[in-house]
Amino acid sequence: MLKQIFTPFLIVITLFSLVFCGPSEETKEIQGKAKQIIGALPEKMPGSENDSEKLITLGKKLYFEKKLSLNETQSCNSCHNIEGKSAGVDNLPTSPGAFGKNGDRNSPTVLNAGFHLAQFWDGRAADLKAQAKGPILNPVEMAMPSEKEVLKRMNEDSEYPRLFAEAFPNDKNPVTYDNLAGAIAAFERTLVTSSRFDDFVKGDYKALSKAEQAGFKSFLAAGCTSCHSGNLLGGNSYRKVGLVNEYKTEDLGRFNLTKKSEDKFVFKVPSLRNITLTGPYFHDGKVATIEEAVQKMAYHQLGINLSEEETKKIVLFLGTLADKNRVN
The missing domain is CATH 1.10.760.10 (Cytochrome c-like domain)
Incomplete structure (x- = not known):
């Protein structure tokens, strides 16, 4: 009898706390890191x-x-x-x-x-x-x-x-x-996108689910921001593809432009904005899925082998970077 009375009561209390008590300390911490390390994309492009x-x-x-x-x-x-x-x-x-x-x-x-x-x-x-x-x-x-x-x-x-x-x-x-x-x-210059991640950075704590927040933590823990940094999460530097473990390609990258030996196999780091919508991946387009791209980047650039679970977490986070007007 008591169970029948208190179960609905506990459900109401739980829902009340979720709606009115605000974000958890963990969510606040994750949002703070998102704001500090990445930041929101500006609404207008330079020029x-x-x-x-x-x-x-x-x-x-x-x-x-x-x-x-x-x-x-x-x-x-x-x-x-x-x-x-x-x-x-x-x-x-x-x-x-x-x-x-x-x-x-x-x-x-x-x-x-x-x-x-x-x-x-x-x-x-x-x-x-x-x-x-x-x-x-x-x-x-x-x-x-x-x-x-x-x-x-x-x-x-x-x-x-x-x-x-x-x-x-x-x-x-x-x-x-x-x-x-x-x-x-x-x-x-009018083609600026807006994502749920931007909403989260700007203070909408509900914009990302707990699982997506966990994916962002996995993204940081794996070291992805060593290349994919700033509010574009990339697009602001050049890196050698196959920095730790060789990536087989005949394309010499920036070397064809600069003729400097240190620029062999060096390319502009792609922005991760809308990345889940823009496959296939890499300069040669030979990587079909975002999951494979994440695993290959971790291996070739960071020297780590991500588990399927960690890969799924990171991909879930990457989905929050997609333009809200372009996702189903």
Whole structure:
């Protein structure tokens, strides 16, 4: 009889404490570490304060413009798909270009890209504007023969001359390749994501479950922040792939750019923002699942073998970094 009376009472008391008594000391401690070690992603990218609405409008149209490829089959969005719930990638190991030939590296996400220290896996472009110029003239990607041919198509279009003039009102000749790339970059600077992890960092203690908080602790304990640091959790440094245990690859990374021996097999550290949405993984796109990627990174970069349980915990945490508008 007493059991029948007190069981519902205890349930009510437990629910009351969860709703009204606030976060546990452990949750407060984890949130403090998340705020201190990682931090929330800023709401705006550097340089966006100078972007006008007309510049962004032009950039968005150009981002989806297939006239920027020789046979009019490819746009920026072809490899860096942002439509619907897509996370700025095509989810292929490597991407096919205008004439079907695949590139050598996995296409990284364009989401939050303007926060990175540089663009491309090897960092060969200093910023979004410099990056936007490359694929259009790359013979494997969009395959346009020259800047002159690109501008010819823009000037012959019924809308672009007006849109360029509105976006660059102080330019006597606004339809330039530099302005084209600048407009695309302005649009890309709007592609900032917001995650439950950001909500947690900002003080919403309920944004992460206990299991996800435990996953963050496992992420820290494994030493992942030795490379994946800052509010991007990466994107701000270069590291050799296979730092502790060799990762077999023929791609020499930044060495192809710098010709320095110490840059062999060195790549930009990927941001872990939206990482659960952007597979397959690594510069070669040869790692199919996020679980495999976590285990391989732990082994090759940190020299540790994660158990399946620890891997699952870390992957659960990584899921909290996904854009809230792009998860089901």
